[in-house]
Amino acid sequence: MLSRTADNLYWVSRYVERAEFLARILDATARLATLPTAYGGKGNEWESTLLTSGAAELFHQHYDEANERNVTHFLAFSPDNPSSIRSCMERARANARAVRTALTGEMWETINSSYLELRRYNSGDMNREQFARFLEWVKTASLTFDGSAYRTMLRNDSYWFSRLGVYMERADNTARILDVKYHVLLPETEQIGGSLDYFQWSTILREVSALTAYHWVYRQSVQPWLVADLLIFNRQMPRSLASSYENIVLFLDNLARAYGRQGPSQRLSRTMMAKFENMNVKEVFQQVGLHDFISSFIVDNDRLGSAITEQYLV
Amino acid sequence: MGAAFDEMSLEDGGIRDGYVSLKRWLDTMPADHIALRRSQAELFFRRIGITFAVYGDAEATERLIPFDIIPRVITKPEWQRLEAGLVQRVNALNAFLADVYSRRECLKAGIIPEDLIFRNAGFRPEMDGRPVPHGIYTHIAGIDIVRVDAETFYVLEDNARTPSGVSYMLENREVMMRLFPELFAEHRVAPVENYPDSLLATLRSVAPPSASGDPVCVLLTPGQYNSAFYEHSFLADKLGIELVEGSDLFVRDEVVYMRTTEGPKRVDVIYRRIDDDFLDPLAFRADSVLGVPGLMSAYQAGNVTLANAVGTGIADDKAVYSYMPEIIKFFTGQEPILKNVPTFRCRERDSLAYVMEHLPELVVKEVNGSGGYGMLVGPHATRQQIEEFRRKLKSAPDGFIAQPTLALSTCPTFVASGVAPRHVDLRPFVLSGSDRVRIVPGGLTRVALKEGSLVVNSSQGGGTKDTWVLDA
Structure with a gap:
């Protein structure tokens, strides 16, 4: 197969997996951050989440404080962050589109409809409940993509x-x-x-x-x-x-x-x-x-x- | 311009042959059912991602071409005549292009003025005296046809370079068969789904002599930001060939290879959807990043077939178009079966004078324009637009032709107010291989959705319809 096709297939999966990972660490951090400080351990949970995401340096070029609002926006939606959930989904879709002949119909439809639905979650100004639902959605999108690959690819x-x-x-x-x-x-x-x-x-x-x-x-x-x-x-x-x-x-x-x-x-x-x-x-x-x-x-x-x-x- | 010819309804309110049972179906289907089916069709197109990009439209990078669920019907006798005319015309086009790049008999015989060839933007001196494999230049041609009355089909223009739209022809049929299986049970509609097979057979038939018995064909795309990218990937998939970008190919010792996970693999036939200018930065535009350095040298050495050939753009020129009846007679020895639209060449003094006098009635086109851009539709133009064209014509008359405003035929179309007649055209796709010419029955019907509009281009608010050639 074409090297570029292989490259795209490889990166589609990487980006989808990364988006899911970000959703999971944001979800876990949100839980930890809501615990009373007596249980929450030391240090700033949001800062440590940033470190885990690998994007801490970039974050601090754009924001002063690593608080919940800034970090969730940066990791979930920011176009400035090439590894935000949004950027990952967009890049996964761009890669998929470039090689859609190498994807099965189900894989393409999954990734394309996720991309289209992502636009509905346009605002960084969600309340916690909406944000939690967004994270759920990201996990589901990743699971569906993974499942479609597993079940339909040669x-x-x-x-x-x-x-x-x-x-x-x-x-x-x-x-x-x-x-x-x-x-x-x-x-x-x-x-x-x-x-x-x-x-x-x-x-x-x-x-x-x-x-x-x-x-x-x-x-x-x-x-x-x-x-x-x-x-x-x-x-x-x-x-x-x-x-x-x-x-x-x-x-x-x-x-x-x-x-x-x-x-x-x-x-x-x-x-x-x-x-x-x-x-x-x-x-x-x-x-x-x-x-x-x-x-x-x-x-x-x-x-x-x-x-x-x-x-x-x- | 008189009342347009309607392809379904007779003047007395009767219904033409091909449409009788379709009309009955339209009359009995409840409005909300139609609306539901339309939204299902849209959802389907959106999900499979059949979108196109509009140049200069930053807002919507990907749009859907509106799809009209009422099919356009062509009867078998009508199609048979069209088909014969298309085969004749495309054979003539191929003979003409081969002649222009070799012996130039048609120029010597005075069939067409020399400067229309040599000063043509589509003329490629690099192709001069370089025979192409099997002598075929326009392997895939899109011939735009309009109808003006029961008898008359005109050829509006020839697209001999990289015509697009065939994916819509195929997807439109797919959607219609999903949404309205009962209609297909009632009509004997000639299938179109064999188009990819025909295209592949065509491409394989024109492989260079150096290719093995199992030639490697690829589809070369400018990439996913091209407006027709969907079509490129769709076709590559249906053909079962690699969809390559320029950077996937390289040339070594005048042979083209693609980069694969298993190392370089030789390529024999390139179905290219990139314009000549961008094919090879060493031969044409040096700033092209879409092309393949050295591709022209491999092509000139006869080691790879490009479909379509380099330099077919001369035939797209609308001034050259005006000579097609003579070209057909010269190369086939027959009268043209399909007529040209009567055309005034503004380069000729008398014609220009007439055109200047009658601008409000005429359609004026740039000879090398396409996509409905750079065009004046006299009857719909403002006085200001007309004056602007008058100035253009005065300063560069050679760049324009003019045609009477045709009353394009209309077909019943679903619009906001219900079902109403709208103007249509037809683009059949004609495939020329070394063995034969292949045409899938029908083609892409484009429809101007705005009332009274004659511009069917998708970039200008046109839509598409499924096209049915009835097999009985």
Whole structure:
């Protein structure tokens, strides 16, 4: 297939996944911010959400204060933010439109009608209830798109590039949450400084829609090291780094088989997968430290993104 | 201009052959049912994203072309005559273009003045003495036809470069079949859905000799901001070929390749929807970012077929159009089956004098204008507009032709006040391959939705209709 087509398919999925991620972190932050300060932990939740989104620097070029109103507007609607939910949906649709012949009819219709409906949510001046409904809508749009891709695409290179976009973006997003919140995720051995952090941990789980999943997996109350384990190593958890990489390796292998050629991206992805297979959360805390582990993961993940681009998308 | 010919109703209130059962259907369908179906049709078009962009309209970057749910009917005998005329005309166009770029017999014979060719904006000296694969120039032609009475169809203009609109022909039929299956059960309507197959067969038939038995065809688009992008992607999809932009292609050793996830892949036939000027920054406009550097060298080396060929624009020129009857006679040895609209060439002194005298009755067109722009419709123009054209004509008469204001036929159309007659034209799409000429029955009917308006262009408030050629 055309490299540009593959590139567009990959980015359509990335943008849709990113929009959903933003909706989830905004939703989780809104909950955390409404808690009485006695439960809410320290620091400014909105600032930390900005950091998680990766757009903090840009935000401060446009706004003075990271308060609810400014941050929600910036992350959800601002045209100044190329990664706002609105910008993501618009770019997803522009990418989809450029390659609509490579999408199934259902995928195109889903993304196009989401785009058309997005215009109804034009105002940044929504009340909280309207905003919550907007976030719900974004999640639904993403689920519908994902479902239409899963249910209607031929299992060929188009599908694999589209899935690669989902999992590359997802791995990056999960890593960002960990990167910003690493300081509340402490190892089992550490003395825990009170219950304030409990709401931080559950917020993290909410951000990856894993609050219920956590209990099913670990069958105990929320513990910070287990949150880290769930998000990094647990392959049952669809947003964990390990699960994302399992899929990345799979789809890159499919491509290599179909094209009869392995390349740097296959090798790199397998090296990264090996880390998840050969380490556990205890070792991360003891040997490298969570922060360093995540920082180097983000760098490696970016490197894999470049390798995929280099190998297939240009 | 007298009363227009109505394609459904006779002067005495009777109904013409093809429309009898359609009229009965219109009379019995409740108004709210029609309204409901119209909104369903609009929703359908909106959802599939069949939109077009209007140049210079920043407000609405994507609009829908209004669709009228009442089909336009053409009877079988009418179509058979049209079809024969179209085949004859397009064969003549191809022979004419081949001649202009080679032996120039028609110029030597004095059929058409030389300067109309050599000073024509569409003439490409690069094509001179360079035969194209299979000698075909206009593989896809859109011939605009108007009807003025029961007997007479005129050719209004020839679109020999990159005619658009065929996606509307196909989607209009699709929508009609979804919304009104009962109507199709009552009428034997010739299908149009084989157009993509015919187009693909045409493209494959003109692959250069160097191509393999399974030539690689692509559709080259200027990109998604082009007004016809929807059509480009729609057609590429139906044809099962790659939709490429200039940056997806590159030329090495005079061979064209596309960039794929598996490395470079050779391209044999390019159905290009980019104008000549933008095809190759090395050969034409250097500032074009839409084209492919080196494409012309590959083309001239005979390693790739461009459809349509470079340099077909001469045939779109309205002054050249005025010579089509002579061109048809010269190249086919037959009388033209389809007539031209009587045309005054303002470059000729006597004609210009007549045109100046009669501006309020005439339609004046720029010889290289299109899309309904740069046109004066005398009977509907203000005095100021007429004076403006008088000045233009005086300073550059060569740039214009004039035609009598035709009473274009009307078809029943759903408008705010109910069902009313509106003026229509017809654009059939004529495909010329190395093996034969193919025409899907019908074409795109455009309708001027404003009462009395004769301008059917979508950029000027026109709509479209499904076009039915009855097979019995």
